[in-house]
Amino acid sequence: MTKWPAPVIRLFLGQLTAEAVLTAADGSDAKTKKGRFCEANFYAGELVLRQGAKDDGVRLIRSAASDCPTTFVEWSVANAELRALGANP
Numbered sequence: 001m002t003k004w005p006a007p008v009i010r011l012f013l014g015q016l017t018a019e020a021v022l023t024a025a026d027g028s029d030a031k032t033k034k035g036r037f038c039e040a041n042f043y044a045g046e047l048v049l050r051q052g053a054k055d056d057g058v059r060l061i062r063s064a065a066s067d068c069p070t071t072f073v074e075w076s077v078a079n080a081e082l083r084a085l086g087a088n089p
Contacts, residue, residue: 004036008043018044018060038068042078049085058087065089 001010007024010016016024021044025036045060061078066089068075082089 005039008039011044011047018048034067035069035072038064038072038074041067042074045078046081049081054085058082058085061085062087062089 002024004024004027007016007021011018011021018040021040022037025033025040027033027036041060042064045057045064048060049057061081064074065078065082068078070076079089
């Protein structure tokens with residue numbers, strides 16, 4: 001299970017680290033790469049928030065909010081999550 005978005009799923013299964021998912025997000029096409037980095041940052045941020053690491057979670061979700069294409073659902077959810085956490089998007 002290596003094809004995108006499998007690395008994100010493997011992150012939640014505990015099989016990959018956030019750093020490994022970001023490495024897997026790196027693609028040759030700039031548009032694809034931007035979308036994958038968006039997803040990797042958002043989902044890694046959600047996972048570390050669940051694990052109690054608020055500062056790291058906010059940092060990753062803030063990256064998603066600033067870098068995600070506005071057409072991605074992760075962009076709007078990242079901004080909502082930051083507001084809910086009392087952090088600036």
